[in-house]
Amino acid sequence: MASQAGHLIxxxxxxxxxxxPHRKILMWLFLASDCMFFGALISTYLIYRxxxxxxxxxxxIFDIPLTSTSSFVLLMSSYLMVLALAxxxxxxxxxxxxxxxxxxxxxxxxxxxxxxxxxxxxxxGLTLQGSLFGSSFFVLTGTHxxxxxxxxxxxxxxxxxxxxxxxxxxxxxxxxxxGLYWHFVDIVWIVIFVAVYLLEYII
Amino acid sequence: MHExxxxxxxxxxxxxYTITAILLGVLTSIEVLVLYPPLAYAADxxxxxLLAGLAFLKFVVVVALFMHLWHDSPLFTGIFTLGMIxxxxxxxxxxxxxxxxxxxxxxxKPPSLQQxxxxxxxxxxxxADYDDHAYLVPxxxxxxxx
Numbered sequence: 001m002a003s004q005a006g007h008l009i010x011x012x013x014x015x016x017x018x019x020x021p022h023r024k025i026l027m028w029l030f031l032a033s034d035c036m037f038f039g040a041l042i043s044t045y046l047i048y049r050x051x052x053x054x055x056x057x058x059x060x061i062f063d064i065p066l067t068s069t070s071s072f073v074l075l076m077s078s079y080l081m082v083l084a085l086a087x088x089x090x091x092x093x094x095x096x097x098x099x100x101x102x103x104x105x106x107x108x109x110x111x112x113x114x115x116x117x118x119x120x121x122x123x124x125g126l127t128l129q130g131s132l133f134g135s136s137f138f139v140l141t142g143t144h145x146x147x148x149x150x151x152x153x154x155x156x157x158x159x160x161x162x163x164x165x166x167x168x169x170x171x172x173x174x175x176x177x178x179g180l181y182w183h184f185v186d187i188v189w190i191v192i193f194v195a196v197y198l199l200e201y202i203i
Numbered sequence: 204m205h206e207x208x209x210x211x212x213x214x215x216x217x218x219x220y221t222i223t224a225i226l227l228g229v230l231t232s233i234e235v236l237v238l239y240p241p242l243a244y245a246a247d248x249x250x251x252x253l254l255a256g257l258a259f260l261k262f263v264v265v266v267a268l269f270m271h272l273w274h275d276s277p278l279f280t281g282i283f284t285l286g287m288i289x290x291x292x293x294x295x296x297x298x299x300x301x302x303x304x305x306x307x308x309x310x311x312k313p314p315s316l317q318q319x320x321x322x323x324x325x326x327x328x329x330x331a332d333y334d335d336h337a338y339l340v341p342x343x344x345x346x347x348x349x
Binding site: 018019020024025028029031032033034035036037038039040042043044046047050051052053054055057058059060064065068071072075076078079081082083086176179180183184186187190191193194198199200201202203 | 216217220221223224227228231234235237238247250251254255257258261262265266268269270271276278279282283285286287289290292293294298301306307309310311312313319
């Protein structure tokens with residue numbers, strides 16, 4: 001059975017009256033609610049911008065080349081994720097494993113950059129309770145980092161699950177749903193990178 | 204579908220995604236270049252418009268092509284767009300609401316991008332090393348912790 005997007009569906013009970021897989025609808029609903037969640041966090045950061053009465057200021061501690069590199073790494077992980085989905089839709093399990101592991105690896109590199117950045121900022125005097133900038137910055141980017149960490153665990157679970165015969169061409173929807181989550185994490189970072197890091201040097 | 208057809212379709216998909224990834228990389232590079240001369244000296248409104256436009260373009264490309272919304276059910280587009288509108292509406296509404304409250308008088312005022320570069324030029328004229336494309340104010344760990 002094929003869904004509206006053309007993917008093979010193993011279990012016909014997964015398709016509802018809309019003609020679409022239930023799990024995919026649920027994932028899109030979750031992503032829509034996560035848009036509102038991140039909308040609130042980004043709003044909080046922007047409202048508190050320039051209102052801190054204690055340093056350090058973002059201009060004193062941000063490292064744009066480092067953050068640009070980590071942004072690029074996350075973008076490329078999205079590329080590997082879409083290749084993993086394309087591979088499993090073709091039934092190429094070997095390439096799926098390669099790209100899936102690559103995506104998880106790139107996600108881990110991004111997390112490594114974030115851990116380095118957080119520890120650098122902490123040593124520079126920026127703490128969660130020290131200033132409005134510190135509170136809003138750590139909560140926003142930390143929440144995003146948690147999303148990335150969950151994504152990495154999910155991808156690793158898919159990778160290991162593929163060795164048990166659980167990941168097949170007919171069950172490509174599992175990979176597609178994980179991919180939707182991963183790409184969402186990427187687009188949230190696209191907004192954070194501009195609103196938090198780059199805009200700081202302009203207004 | 205025959206095996207050969209599958210192979211051709213797979214290769215064309217990979218080519219499409221590779222071009223998209225290259226485009227995203229180029230757009231990110233342009234975003235970062237906005238902070239460096241000569242673009243750093245452009246009017247703030249121009250830089251903001253450029254950054255917003257590039258971020259929006261990247262966002263749309265990832266959602267449409269990598270998340271397959273371009274050729275998926277309109278229901279998914281509707282669900283996601285609704286979430287986006289509420290999220291963006293929250294942002295615009297809160298920013299408008301809090302714009303009535305000025306920042307505290309003792310708020311730390313960071314230097315502008317122009318001031319940062321002018322300061323560097325000034326230091327250069329006094330004999331210090333200067334590079335337009337050097338890091339944007341990343342103090343080394345030793346300087347920060349000392």
